[in-house]
Amino acid sequence: MTIPNLDFIKELSSGDWAFEQKFIQILKQEFPLELEEYQSHIDKAQFNEAAMNVHKIKHKLSILGLMDDYELAIKHEEALLNGDTQWKNDFYRTLEKVDEFIKTI
Amino acid sequence: MNCIIVDDEAAARAIIGQLCQAVEDLDLIEEFSGAIDAIKFLNQHNVDLVFLDIHMPGFSGFDFVQTLKDPPKIVLTTSDRNFAIEAYEYEAIVDYLVKPVTAERFEKCLQKVRNSLKRPVISDGDSEDFPGGNELYVNIDRRLIKLDLKEILLIEAKGDYIEIKTDSETYRVHSTLKKIKEKLPSSLFLQVHRSFIINFSKIVDIEDNSVLIEKNVIPISRSNRPELMRRLNLL
Helix, strand or coil: CCCCCCHHHHHHHCCCHHHHHHHHHHHHHHHHHHHHHHHHHHHCCCHHHHHHHHHHHHHHHHHCCCHHHHHHHHHHHHHHHCCCCCCHHHHHHHHHHHHHHHHHC | CEEEEECCCHHHHHHHHHHHHCCCCCEEEEEECCHHHHHHHHHHCCCCEEEEECCCCCCCHHHHHHHCCCCCEEEEEECCHHHHHHHCCCCCEEEEEECCCCHHHHHHHHHHHHHHHCCCCCCCCCCCCCCCCCEEEEEECCEEEEEEHHHEEEEEEECCEEEEEECCCEEEECCCHHHHHHHCCCCCEEEEECCEEEEHHHEEEECCCEEEECCEEEECCCCCHHHHHHHCCCC
């Protein structure tokens, strides 16, 4: 299992600590909202809207170095657009992993 | 040049913003989380470049481009590779960045933008429109990349491929020199060797058996030399 990391952000920041902190705060604020919105759309079977949430979340997966999870998100997003939820449980595990990580940074 | 960012994702805006900060000749003047506010801003301000997310709630990046009467240069930013071909149907769209954007890719993108913002040199030759159009589309890794003919320096045959060199990049395309020659305006391009076609307007100087195209020394074959000499405006 790939573990989330901040390597991309550290490389991008080139030692700009203020930017790293700002970005972490954005993650802490934005990710829980996206997660909540995604879950709400899944619960209401609003799969097109859920796919849009997955689309936004998958960017954060790549930022956090989770490339396998990113590929999973691509499949999940496409499946949701066809009303197919076969990757839902796998994607939940990814979301839980990211949620846990964000609480530690 | 100045720019704005339009993206509903704060993390994406932060990354592009950070990349902009590191570029001396780029001034990030505003960020928008929604398309409507950005359109209002563009109607009131002169903006050179827009970093635009394709996926925004209720309003796609393509809707955005179509809404603008006189759009500035636009770089699309997206987590999705599937829109690349559609992107190049729009004159204003200069590049297509897949998120997360790295510093290296960002710099390449800016070079394309700078090139596209260059005003044409005041000369009849440079302002010429070619009958087949001023662009050439090449297929690279299933993406149709738009090349401005006037920015091509030279084309070199390399086995089953050709390499198209521009000011900023070299594109490797599965094709032949013969095929591309048919697509190029003969008023601008000339084959000087069995492996080389050059952009005539990019010649720096000519020696006996070679021609200098920017920093590239290109051989001139004996059979192609008379045509090259004929076309020179010799004193």
